[in-house]
Amino acid sequence: MSKKNNKKFVSEITSMDEDFAQWYTDIVKKAELVDYSSVKGCMIIRPYGYALWENIQKYLDGKFKETGHENVYMPMFVPESLLQKEKDHVEGFAPEVAWVTKGGDNELTERLAVRPTSETLFCDHYSKIIESHKDLPKLYNQWCSVVRWEKTTRPFLRTTEFLWQEGHTAHATAEEAQAETIKMLNVYAEMMENFLAIPVVKGQKTEKEKFAGAEATYTIESLMHDGKALQSGTSHNFGDGFAKSFGIQYSDKNSQKQYVHQTSWGVTTRLIGAIIMVHGDDSGLVLPPRVAPTQVIIVPIAQHKEGVLEKAEELRERISKVARVKADTSDKMPGWKFNEWEMKGVPVRVEIGPKDIENNVAVLVRRDTREKEVVSLDNLETRITELLNEIHDNLYAKALQNREEKTFVAKTMEELKEIADTKPGFIKAMWCGDLACEEAIKEKAGLTSRCMPFEQEEITDTCVCCGKKAKSMVYWGKAY
Amino acid sequence: MSKKNNKKFVSEITSMDEDFAQWYTDIVKKAELVDYSSVKGCMIIRPYGYALWENIQKYLDGKFKETGHENVYMPMFVPESLLQKEKDHVEGFAPEVAWVTKGGDNELTERLAVRPTSETLFCDHYSKIIESHKDLPKLYNQWCSVVRWEKTTRPFLRTTEFLWQEGHTAHATAEEAQAETIKMLNVYAEMMENFLAIPVVKGQKTEKEKFAGAEATYTIESLMHDGKALQSGTSHNFGDGFAKSFGIQYSDKNSQKQYVHQTSWGVTTRLIGAIIMVHGDDSGLVLPPRVAPTQVIIVPIAQHKEGVLEKAEELRERISKVARVKADTSDKMPGWKFNEWEMKGVPVRVEIGPKDIENNVAVLVRRDTREKEVVSLDNLETRITELLNEIHDNLYAKALQNREEKTFVAKTMEELKEIADTKPGFIKAMWCGDLACEEAIKEKAGLTSRCMPFEQEEITDTCVCCGKKAKSMVYWGKAY
Structure with a gap:
């Protein structure tokens, strides 16, 4: 393709x-x-x-x-x-x-x-x-x-x-x-x-x-x-x-x-x-489940077949007890619906078609990892509740990993500038507390001080800019 | 006094x-x-x-x-x-x-x-x-x-x-x-x-x-x-x-x-x-229970005596299951508290003192009618729930009665002017539909048309102002 x-x-x-x-x-x-x-x-x-x-x-x-x-x-x-x-x-x-x-x-x-x-x-x-x-x-x-x-x-x-x-x-x-x-x-x-x-x-x-x-x-x-x-x-x-x-x-x-x-x-x-x-990712929004306006979207498969729309409505009613849920019963093709709800970042998609109904199951698809699983309808509410928590935890872990991978340490001004030029992220570096150094770092490396974190570390004992005694470790970065 | x-x-x-x-x-x-x-x-x-x-x-x-x-x-x-x-x-x-x-x-x-x-x-x-x-x-x-x-x-x-x-x-x-x-x-x-x-x-x-x-x-x-x-x-x-x-x-x-x-x-x-x-009344606000931020105020009596504050807190905890409730445990005198919460229009006051505790009762006082009743603590939540609904119904009935007593009918311009001058309220009168008559009524009687009600009555068949064929009954009044 x-x-x-x-x-x-x-x-x-x-x-x-x-x-x-x-x-x-x-x-x-x-x-x-x-x-x-x-x-x-x-x-x-x-x-x-x-x-x-x-x-x-x-x-x-x-x-x-x-x-x-x-x-x-x-x-x-x-x-x-x-x-x-x-x-x-x-x-x-x-x-x-x-x-x-x-x-x-x-x-x-x-x-x-x-x-x-x-x-x-x-x-x-x-x-x-x-x-x-x-x-x-x-x-x-x-x-x-x-x-x-x-x-x-x-x-x-x-x-x-x-x-x-x-x-x-x-x-x-x-x-x-x-x-x-x-x-x-x-x-x-x-x-x-x-x-x-x-x-x-x-x-x-x-x-x-x-x-x-x-x-x-x-x-x-x-x-x-x-x-x-x-x-x-x-x-x-x-x-x-x-x-x-x-x-x-x-x-x-x-x-x-x-x-x-x-x-x-x-x-x-x-x-x-x-x-x-x-x-977010290249397919659109990825919403953390607890803030998502719609947490679960039900997409009926072959919805013209007898019983499918009724089953979708039945599942919607059941899931509404444990999550914010909608059923997309519009006349678009399932593929289009998948794209649309992926763009909107809905955490869990439930697919239900004639075969699933026969087997008393539904297919659950996670927005974050795209993983699919087949779940017995007997466990539907329980599994969805678990899954929403798993997605939350996974999104948090991924975000934390991204932050950790993009958090760097600079001991000298040269390191600071090099990292600033090549690796977008937080840079941890020591600071003497003087405005002059803060402004110099802005001018030379294009970085602003994001904060003096409560969790301090002593990377070196001198200011990355002037070499005088350091007062604090600072997170530097480029900011929105 | x-x-x-x-x-x-x-x-x-x-x-x-x-x-x-x-x-x-x-x-x-x-x-x-x-x-x-x-x-x-x-x-x-x-x-x-x-x-x-x-x-x-x-x-x-x-x-x-x-x-x-x-x-x-x-x-x-x-x-x-x-x-x-x-x-x-x-x-x-x-x-x-x-x-x-x-x-x-x-x-x-x-x-x-x-x-x-x-x-x-x-x-x-x-x-x-x-x-x-x-x-x-x-x-x-x-x-x-x-x-x-x-x-x-x-x-x-x-x-x-x-x-x-x-x-x-x-x-x-x-x-x-x-x-x-x-x-x-x-x-x-x-x-x-x-x-x-x-x-x-x-x-x-x-x-x-x-x-x-x-x-x-x-x-x-x-x-x-x-x-x-x-x-x-x-x-x-x-x-x-x-x-x-x-x-x-x-x-x-x-x-x-x-x-x-x-x-x-x-x-x-x-x-x-x-x-x-x-x-509202001369003691202050009177709040309809369903919109009241605090629906029930508990005022302990002789709160320095042993067990009174504890009981007030116990009742607050119980009532909080059925209503928005606060306990006023400040060091003001009960009389001052009564006035303050009446000014704020809290629908129900619960008084609880040493004698009440002994008798397993509390005193309930309605803000709307000032009626007092002694209630067994066994029935406290049930009675408060009922009482809030009774107060709502009574406030609605009183407001409706006030409106009915202050809704008048005018068949002629003279009647309209006389009522406008002496009896504040709604005046029902017929209107031909012409702007000129509406403006004349404004000028002569100081009344504006409030609305052409959905529930029409045919008071006369001619306009109260010009005498031409009436199109509609109108509520006239002075408005905020």
Whole structure:
């Protein structure tokens, strides 16, 4: 079979080894995750893409509520004067703000930023509602969209508007704020690993890479199939910096005024980009079972034959007790259906035809390994439940293996540059802590510091760049 | 006891008969539903208010999915040229649009409307993704916020930004679009009555009151405690008007190009305003049990005595199996707790003290009627489940009675004016169908047409205004 013919049956997308960026773009379109809109840099999230976000939302929202957080809704506009109250913060965000200057027919006396993030709104609110130590902690979260005026955009990864959640909390002490910051980072890491099957490196951002206005920023970093890093979630400890700018004080048990200590933390729709780029293959999406909108697709074989459609419906009904399942009873050929549902990354396909019915079996096909197995219908639900867990574990193991194969060690600047030029991935190297070295590494090797991981190793005792005493091991990489 | 002293124990809010508008404002603040923000006309929805919206969302989203709808997310911006594509539509919305004119440091070449509604975005998308009759129907919904530049605002009822859902569907035929329009109106009506305990009048809007760009608008109208009407949800049939403006065509079974027929429908956070104004009283909120974030509050009596807090926790654990329950174990006096949870409208209070424990009973207090009953702890869960349903039914019956008492009939213009001046409520009167009469009734009696109800009556056979042959009975009223 010629390559061209073969392609027709396998997929119509660019191969990932040929052109990873085009492969990504093909998938988001062909799997019907997004469509481009008439608004520059903004995407339309289609039902299949939005269902992924809904599942992530549901999972995380449950975890947020279990850990005592409450949802609120803040205005989407931030008056310019409010945005300017915290100096570092406004410097970080002002260059990428969309400004509303007109309401109806009237010029506004003060222009309004479409929220790029909501620290200033939460601080303003907290300054009004926090009075006593009895009001603390405040553990708020918001699900919404934010806007950052980006020059170059790519669906899910970098868009002018994106969906996210932003947690904003206020605490009586620095210790509590730090504990919250780390707790929420761990909530994110758990979600990545147990829900999206994506291993992460947890660590702290350098001064250069931290959030505008934060004392410390923590991050979870994941590695895509092409060896580029993706910052997948961040958690910030603000100390009392914002509290001082906004006058957020409480009376302690001795009736003394104290400033609160604050945190914020967020993940965005770019997680969908991570799912695509960590697990996908040349036939399309490969969805981790726990987040998949459809976990099992039933494809009837020879569905015109008596009893096949009825049996497919019976199996759908049975499987629906243990998994999210659909039966594709459209009049397309089975081969076409296989391709379509492979493109959409459905973890398990169930094939059922006249012979299978006769033998009281069905054929199960895994999306991740393409392995087929014949299962007795007596064990159908049990086997599907097991299989979904096996697929999750396998996807996680593969992603971890990819990360390990693409994690390198550099002891000298020459090694660092050589690896950066030839082997996409994480590079572990020692750093003295100086901005100058971080910038030199950016300039000479094109690498940014991804994080100072919690799990430190002492590769050498000197900075890879300047040779002075090393303070920390850093993961360096090229990032989305 | 003097009135002042009494007030201290009952509530700190204005009485509803004294000043209904102030009573409303007091409740939204004291029950901690919203806070005012630094952004003119925008509200902060606090955790207790947002929890109400989350419950409404969850209920409706379930109904939408049961009826085959899928969620999507469209950009929050609409380019001006896109907004202008449907003539009536842009005329209706342009005066109240917030415009983004600057992104980062750059003036935009085309200004962007912050979406006041998303018909134009959905139409643009549909024109790209609909090709064949096999692509129909498209049944999409979106949960988001929209912005309309309002001059005078009131929390939940009229705000510059508000939260809503907007359904947008495309169908092959006019009949299917009409069936969808009515189906979704019925979904709303069912939600109002069975979930929020608010009776509604279903009907059609007049030409004057219909949505900008619609062929027909249907509405559910409810009556607040003060006799003013609240448009609580609308469902629009667009016919093929938008399809022609945006070129949304499909190939039918004979490969002929046809225009689609479309609908849209929405409800907003103003439903929370309806809950307040239909059920509330002078002690605060009264929440219908099914939407209440907390359905049962346990208040321990003499909680310092041995075993009381433990028993309260035991009951909380038991009740949590059948209802959303909290135990208030703070160190406030029980009387203060009673007031606080009455202000927040929690449907059932459970009091448990040492004597109750001795007798194996608890005291249940209904928020709606204030009736107390002593219940054996053996029957606790059963009785609470029953009681929540009884409260729902009672709130619905009371709301219906209020509406019936405040629904009047006018046969002549004099009667109409007199009722409008003296008795707030719905007024049923006949109408010829002419805009001139509708405008005259607005001018002379200050009434707008709320709807032409599906359940028609023939009060007289002539128009209440001009005396010509009547076409329809109309509900007239003053509305929020």
